[in-house]
Amino acid sequence: MYTKKVMKHFQKPKNYGEMKDADAIGTAGNERCGDILKIYLKIKNNKIQKISFETFGCPAAISASDVLCELCKGKTLKQALNITAKDISEYLGDLPKLKQHCSVLGKEALKKAIEDYKKN
Amino acid sequence: MKVYLDNGATTKLDDSVTKAILPYFNEKYGNASSLHSKGQEAKMALEESREIIAKKLKARPDEIIFTSGGTESDNLALKGVAQLHDSGHIITTKIEHPAITNTCKELEKQFEVTYLDVDKEGFISLHQLKNSIKPNTILISIMHANNEIGTIQPLKEIGEIAKEHKILFHSDAVQSFTKEDINTKKINIDLISISAHKIHGPKGIGALYVKNKTKLKKQILGGKHEYNLRAGTENVSSAVGFAKAVQVSNKKDIKHMKKLRDYFITNILKIKHTKLNGPKERLCNNINLSFAYIEGESIGALLDAKGICSSTGSACSSKELKASAVLEAIHLPPEYINGSLRLTMSKFTTKEELDYTLEELKKIVEKLRKLSPLGK
Known part of the structure; x- marks a missing residue:
């Protein structure tokens, strides 16, 4: 059902875990299937220095979260906001149609985290 | 280690079942409706299989109608009863298999359907069942064992309520057949759906127990097979496999x-x-x-x-x-x-x-x- 790449990021995600000293946190929930994603950011000079996630969800949601973190590393906030659900899906080598919505979730959480950072 | 823990979905064929089925593909391949010896050989195997399955339910062989599986049995039971009426009321539950739920949804176009609640453990309330009965209730369909959470409904008590109100009673017993006793002599039940592939038999065959004299509207039209309730050349090899699976349970x-x-x-x-x-x-x-x-x-x-x-x-x-x-x-x-x-x-x-x-x-x-x- 899933590509090898999805399974790799799902089984061995690199970027998971709570970040105690995060500068910004963003949470997004997908009501369609109940996934919940939390993004933690450490920001320096407008750049994402560290990023991690916590996800409640299916393999697609977890792997998409991990990939989003991977793609965000070292990016400026503006560059990070430009990452699309399609970028994540393509990086994973295509998600099943039914699971495409899982890759949208990460972007929402990231956007919220950056908005949260800008407010403070 | 390979571990298969999805036997509620389907099971592996028992070796004795595989062995029993094989001759019916290239040796005893006759059409059970043919009058020649090859046909009669198949017919005999079919009827022996029917007898074995009937015995398990303490039923008569002519009360067993072979179908393509549990889903078809459920369709035949529900539509078969409903379509003999112009209108009426059906009682079922909120935890049925989709074969029942989706058939009921379809029947809602013409019939009224009540979906009984269940408690935290998945049991229906007999009290709610009694209260749901209307003068025009034509059928109660309540599954025996639930496919997801394993709750076993009290068929005997439900059967008594159905009898008291002279309403036909059907149960989807696909998950429980051979695992739980179902004695049609001791409980009042008119229709029971069963299937082979949940009990180490082949896929593509099931049966509907139809209590003697229970009338049904035939769903698959064609020849007069299966006591004129289900047309189509009999699936003899699978029937033999089904019976074997029942026998070894x-x-x-x-x-x-x-x-x-x-x-x-x-x-x-x-x-x-x-x-x-x-x-x-x-x-x-x-x-x-x-x-x-x-x-x-x-x-x-x-x-x-x-x-x-x-x-x-x-x-x-x-x-x-x-x-x-x-x-x-x-x-x-x-x-x-x-x-x-x-x-x-x-x-x-x-x-x-x-x-x-x-x-x-x-x-x-x-x-x-x-x-x-x-x-x-």
């Missing part, structure tokens, strides 16, 4: 599964925030658990990576992105509903396989909880 296997089931449940509940869905006294091979704060499809995918086949009722895993209707009907708390896992054993399941599953499952739950933002 036994009490010892059930005891074996019950023992393993209780062993597994006791040990898995040691994991914190884990819940058993369904009652303690349940179908012998059914285990349904919910692990709070994590998602069922992820649990299943990690189990699969370790060689363990399971199934889940989580929303993510379904094609409609909807959580299991059964788990919703038992009002499972939200933090538990998407973290469900169904493990269904067979007579081939061993303690070693369950120990391996326990060990891997503990690691998986811990791992996914680390990834989850919930429950912290």
Whole structure:
């Protein structure tokens, strides 16, 4: 059902875990299937220095979260906001149609985290 | 290690079943409706099979109608009864198999349907059943053992209520057949759906028990096969396999599964925030658990990576992105509903396989909880 790449990021995600000293946190929930994603950011000079996630969800949601973190590393906030659900899906080598919505979730959480950072 | 714990979905053929079926492909391949010796040879095998299956239900052979499986049996029972009426009222439950639920939804165009609630363990209320009966109720359809949470409904009591009000009673017994006793001499029941592939028989064959003199509107038209209730050349090889599977089923296997089931449940509940869905006294091979704060499809995918086949009722895993209707009907708390896992054993399941599953499952739950933002 899933590509090898999805399974790799799902089984061995690199970027998971709570970040105690995060500068910004963003949470997004997908009501369609109940996934919940939390993004933690450490920001320096407008750049994402560290990023991690916590996800409640299916393999697609977890792997998409991990990939989003991977793609965000070292990016400026503006560059990070430009990452699309399609970028994540393509990086994973295509998600099943039914699971495409899982890759949208990460972007929402990231956007919220950056908005949260800008407010403070 | 390879562990198959999805026997509620389907089972492996018993070796004796495979052996029994094979001659009917290239030796005894006659059409059971043909009058020549090749045909009569097949006919005899078909009727012997019917007799074996009838005996298991303490029924008469002419009360067994072979179908293509549980789904067709359910369709024949429900539509077969309903379509003899212009209008009327049907009672079923909120936890039926889609073969019943979706047939009822279709029938709603012409008939009124009541879907009975169930309690936290999945049992219907006999009181609610009685109160739901109307003067125009034509059929009660209540499943025997639930396919997801293993709840076994009291067929005898339901049958008595149906008899008292002179309403036909059907039960989908696909999951319970040969695992639980169903004695049509002792309980009042008019129609029973059963299937072969859940009991180590072949896929593509089932049967509907139709109590003597019960009238049904034929659904598949053609020749006058199956007492003129189901047309189509008889699937003799599969019928032989079905009968063999029934013949080899036994009490010892059930005891074996019950023992393993209780062993597994006791040990898995040691994991914190884990819940058993369904009652303690349940179908012998059914285990349904919910692990709070994590998602069922992820649990299943990690189990699969370790060689363990399971199934889940989580929303993510379904094609409609909807959580299991059964788990919703038992009002499972939200933090538990998407973290469900169904493990269904067979007579081939061993303690070693369950120990391996326990060990891997503990690691998986811990791992996914680390990834989850919930429950912290």
